[in-house]
Structure formats: structure tokens, C-alpha cells
Amino acid sequence: MAYDYTPFPYTAPAGLTAPEPRHPVVIVGAGPIGLAMAVDLALQGVRSVVLDDNNVVSVGSRAICWAKRTLEIFDRLGIGERMLEKGVTWKVGRNFFGKDEVYNFDLLPEPGHKYPAFINLQQYYVEQYLVERALDLPDLIDLRFLNKVTGHADHGDHVSLTVETPDGNYTLQADWYIACDGAASPTRKRMALPFEGQTFEEHFLIVDVEMETSPFGTDTPERWFWFAPPFHSGQSALLHKQPDNIYRIDLQLGPETDPKSEATEEKVLPRLRAIVGDAPFRIDWMSVYKFRCAKLESFVHNRVLFVGDSGHVVSPFGARGGNGGIQDVDNLGWKLAAVLKGDAPARLIETYDEERQHGSRENILNSSRATNFMTPKTAIEALFRNEVLHLARDHGFARRLINSGRLSQPCSLAETSLQTAGDAPLRPGSAAQDAPLTGPQGDTWLIGQAQGDFTLIGFGGTELPDIDGVRCVGIDSHDRAYTCFIDRDGHAKARYGSDHIYLLRPDGHICAAFTAPDRAAISAALQTAKGN
Amino acid sequence: MDLKDNLGATGDDFYAALIATHDGLSESQSHALNARLVLIMANEIGDLARLAILLKAARKDATG
Numbered sequence A: 001m002a003y004d005y006t007p008f009p010y011t012a013p014a015g016l017t018a019p020e021p022r023h024p025v026v027i028v029g030a031g032p033i034g035l036a037m038a039v040d041l042a043l044q045g046v047r048s049v050v051l052d053d054n055n056v057v058s059v060g061s062r063a064i065c066w067a068k069r070t071l072e073i074f075d076r077l078g079i080g081e082r083m084l085e086k087g088v089t090w091k092v093g094r095n096f097f098g099k100d101e102v103y104n105f106d107l108l109p110e111p112g113h114k115y116p117a118f119i120n121l122q123q124y125y126v127e128q129y130l131v132e133r134a135l136d137l138p139d140l141i142d143l144r145f146l147n148k149v150t151g152h153a154d155h156g157d158h159v160s161l162t163v164e165t166p167d168g169n170y171t172l173q174a175d176w177y178i179a180c181d182g183a184a185s186p187t188r189k190r191m192a193l194p195f196e197g198q199t200f201e202e203h204f205l206i207v208d209v210e211m212e213t214s215p216f217g218t219d220t221p222e223r224w225f226w227f228a229p230p231f232h233s234g235q236s237a238l239l240h241k242q243p244d245n246i247y248r249i250d251l252q253l254g255p256e257t258d259p260k261s262e263a264t265e266e267k268v269l270p271r272l273r274a275i276v277g278d279a280p281f282r283i284d285w286m287s288v289y290k291f292r293c294a295k296l297e298s299f300v301h302n303r304v305l306f307v308g309d310s311g312h313v314v315s316p317f318g319a320r321g322g323n324g325g326i327q328d329v330d331n332l333g334w335k336l337a338a339v340l341k342g343d344a345p346a347r348l349i350e351t352y353d354e355e356r357q358h359g360s361r362e363n364i365l366n367s368s369r370a371t372n373f374m375t376p377k378t379a380i381e382a383l384f385r386n387e388v389l390h391l392a393r394d395h396g397f398a399r400r401l402i403n404s405g406r407l408s409q410p411c412s413l414a415e416t417s418l419q420t421a422g423d424a425p426l427r428p429g430s431a432a433q434d435a436p437l438t439g440p441q442g443d444t445w446l447i448g449q450a451q452g453d454f455t456l457i458g459f460g461g462t463e464l465p466d467i468d469g470v471r472c473v474g475i476d477s478h479d480r481a482y483t484c485f486i487d488r489d490g491h492a493k494a495r496y497g498s499d500h501i502y503l504l505r506p507d508g509h510i511c512a513a514f515t516a517p518d519r520a521a522i523s524a525a526l527q528t529a530k531g532n
Numbered sequence B: 001m002d003l004k005d006n007l008g009a010t011g012d013d014f015y016a017a018l019i020a021t022h023d024g025l026s027e028s029q030s031h032a033l034n035a036r037l038v039l040i041m042a043n044e045i046g047d048l049a050r051l052a053i054l055l056k057a058a059r060k061d062a063t064g
């Protein structure tokens, strides 16, 4: 059944009749990133106003692949389980060259994780779940639809903005202005910030079709990717399953094609028939895109912070747009909350830029490489690409070179200033790894116990020191003043070892590891992690 | 025959560097570069028996 785009209600904002008191945070844009930002801040007790010029969720599926790390962040925000339940977990991938299958692979889930490598779920569901989550927190999140931001000015210690509504214009003031206004960010344009990178000439036709019969000929959701597909003259095609019997089809069109005439039923239907056969289907959504990879030189401009597509865009191969944006949110949320509460110096915000520039560069590098592999620019590049595909039939090494998107992985923050260098099975800078645990409340997961606050994790006989503002978690420890868990299947020890104490940041990244419960060393690492 | 994967996680870096090495060359210049590269790599491998296996792997399907 087609998704029901019920508009969210608009109510006339208070600012239309009388000036509003200055807000700690205004978030511009209620896409997945702006909404997640508001929920993250709310969970740390920070109030925000969210302004969006529209009043419905994303039209069309857009982002469909959500990676494990993103799902773990959404778990902390309170919608991870709902996404997992609704989403499609695919297992089998098949790569074709022309009409021949080059190879296939089975993504066996790695045991001992709450979330799989990724799920497919339409962006509109993610936004709907986030809006509903935000509505659970009415004292902390003030959601304003049909509120279009038309101007802003940074006054050093606060930002003022003008907002247009169906009932007229008003102004607002905020300590911090978070621009989550998407790839075409009006905020970025107003500030005339350069947004440079690589634009790919090819057009991509993206179509969602609804059909009862699986084109894969099995009940298992698969992912099919064609290089030089036999059914249209472009260079690649992708078929991927989403919930509600919706299938995503990406068709790469040549650079010379006219996007308008390509996105018509008469042009699209024969191509779809060639992929899905004679089974009846309905076109749910289609759109033609040209992709680019670009980013701002800095995501922090005094009191104006760029988060999500407003700060960086990537081509969608590797699913790093939405996933990258959620990692921005995860990185910024606790820092901004700590600064607003006076618990950390304003300098901590600068490290959001430092750490996420690093992540963004990695995302751009991987997305560009995948796009280049799919769209060779020269005869020699095409030659290498095709011969990799030929060799891939026989050779594993060549299979690894095939690049139709490298799935987003959490990036390591090892080299950045908040981490204390150290050696441990999980190195400082890496994201925490999940493991099934059993605690006083029954079965649980490590990521559910270790995110949201600074957390110390210790194993066995280790006695963790009591440090202000730090949660302690014992694994296979007993009779402690803090909560202890049993490492149910041994995954925690396999991943973390049992000889180290780990200090985790509220975003679940390891910022230090110790071999002894040395209070002074742990406190020093905590101060470093807070930017002191 | 399945040749062992020696590049592993560095495969994407290698592939990008390989393509970048051809930047701005004409097609015939690129073919010449490829020929030089094969000769240089053969010398690095330096083991005739090993090279015979690689030549055979590359030859497979060449006329198919």
C-alpha cells in the first residue's frame, strides 16, 4: 500500500504575537538529521525549537539503507527497535556483468550484535518515527511545521532569525543555530560559504515500484547489482527491496540524457519490465538525480553549526548521506549539551568540526570511488573496470575490487584531540562494539548500557573508581556498588578482552583504555575528552 | 584457480591510485603505461614459475 503522507499540524507560533524568550537551540530543518538532533539534545535535557518550511515527511524513499552504527545511535534515541522491526534485512547480494552473474555472497549476520550490518527502510518511515519520538518529549522539543527561515544574523553570543509562516513573519533568538536544512541549505547560501567537490555527469533514475511477486524469485530479500545491464544502455542498475513490497530500482543514465523525458512512464515502463518481468507492479515514486560529493571547509561558524547534508553531500553509493548525518548528530549532541550546561568549554564544539570533517572526508572518498567505478570516465578506466569484473568470476581478490558502494562503517577518531592514546583490543577512537549481556533486569545489550553518558567498563575482579559524571558498568564482576552484567555468550570478552578498562564517551566512542583502575589517569582522560 | 587476495583492505586505495596514474593520458599513452607496468611488476615478482601461473590466469577467456 502506498505510504500515507498525512500532513503534520501547524499551529501559529507564539512569536507572532509577542517576542519569545531567547532559546538555547534552534534547529532549522526537520529532515532525519534535524529531528534526530532535537531528540538527542532532549535526551540530555536540552530544549530546542525545530523549524521546517514543509509539513510532511520526505516524499519518496530517498535514504533506504541504514547501517549498524546508525541503528545503534537510533537505539539510543529510542527508535532503533522500531526501525529494525519494520525494516528489511537483506542477506544475499548478486553482482552481474551484462546478463551474467559474476558472483554472489551471503551476508551472514555476525553473532552477538543487536543490529545487523544494515537494514532497508524508507526515509519517510524514519522521519515519521522521529517525529513521533519528538512528540513524546513535548517539554523539550518545540516542533514548528510551515515555519520557513528566511534570514539569520550571528551576533557573537547568539543568533537572530526571521521566520515566515502562513500567518505572517516573526523573529527568534537562539544561543545556537543548527543548520539541518539539507543539501541546498539556504543557511549556507546566505553565508556565501564555498561548497566544493566533484559533480558526476551521469544522471540516475531512481524508481520505487510496488509489487506483490518478488522479482528475486525467492522469499529472501536480495540485492542485485548490474554493471553494463543488458536491459538498458546505461552503465549500471540496482534492484533492492524495501518494506511494504516496495522495490528500489536505480538506473544509471548516460550524461547526455534529458532527465525530464527519462522520468516519464512511457520511457521507464519498458526498462522496469525488463528487470521485473511480467508481474504486475505500480510505480510509487520516481525521480532523476545528478550526484555530487562536496563539503564545507568548516561545519562550525561561531554560533552557526552545520549538521547533515547542509554541511556535506555524497553520491548515494555506499549509503553515506543519511548515515553520515546521524553520526554528526551523535558527535555534536553531547558536546553541545555539555557546553550549554557549563560542563565543558566552548572549545569542545570545535572538536565536532575536527572529528566530523574526518568522517566526512572518509565518506566522500568512499562514495566518489564507488561512483567512479560505476561510471568510468575514460576508455582505460572502463577497460580496467571490465577486466576486474572478468577476473572476479575466478578470483577472490578481484571480487574485493568490485565497488558498487562500500557500506558506511563507523570512522575511527584515533587521531583526534579528545582521545587519549592507548593500546587495547578496541583502540581509543573506535566505536564501542555490541555484545549480549545479562543484568539485574534480564537480558540486554552492551550498547544499551554504555551510550548516553561517559561510561567506564571493567571486567572480572576489576573495581572501577567512582568518578563524578561517569557511569560504571561491570562485566562478569560481582558485589559492586555499580551495575554488573554477565557476558552471556563470551562476546564482550572476545571483543574487549578482559584486561582493560575502557572509558566511553556519551556517543559510544572509546576515548581511553587503561590497564589499571587508576583514578588520576581516568580523570585526566575524562577532562581531555571534554576538551579541557 | 583462485589467486590469493594480497591487497585485502588496501584494494580500493590501490585501484584509485592505478586509475589516477592514467589521469590525462591518451589511450595509446595509457596502453604503453600498462605495458611498462606489467614489465616492472614482473621484475618485482621475479619468479618465473609464479609468472607462468599469472600469465595463464590472465590469458583465460582472452578470446571468449
Ligand SMILES: Cc1cc2nc3c(=O)[nH]c(=O)nc-3n(C[C@H](O)[C@H](O)[C@H](O)COP(=O)(O)OP(=O)(O)OC[C@H]3O[C@@H](n4cnc5c(N)ncnc54)[C@H](O)[C@@H]3O)c2cc1C
Residues within 6 Å of the ligand: A028, A029, A030, A031, A032, A033, A034, A051, A052, A053, A054, A058, A062, A063, A064, A065, A066, A123, A147, A148, A149, A150, A180, A181, A182, A183, A186, A206, A289, A307, A308, A309, A310, A316, A319, A320, A321, A322, A323, A324, A325
Ligand atoms: C536517491 C537518494 C538515495 C539516497 N539513499 C541513501 C541511503 O540509502 N542511505 C543514506 O544514509 N542516505 C541516502 N541518501 C541521502 C539522504 O537522503 C540524505 O543524506 C538525508 O536526507 C539528509 O538529511 P538532512 O536532514 O540533512 O536533509 P533533508 O532530508 O534534505 O532535510 C532538510 C529539511 O530542511 C527543510 N528546510 C530547507 N530549507 C528550510 C528553510 N529555509 N526553513 C525551514 N526548513 C527548511 C526541508 O524542508 C527539509 O525538511 C539518499 C539520497 C537520495 C537523493
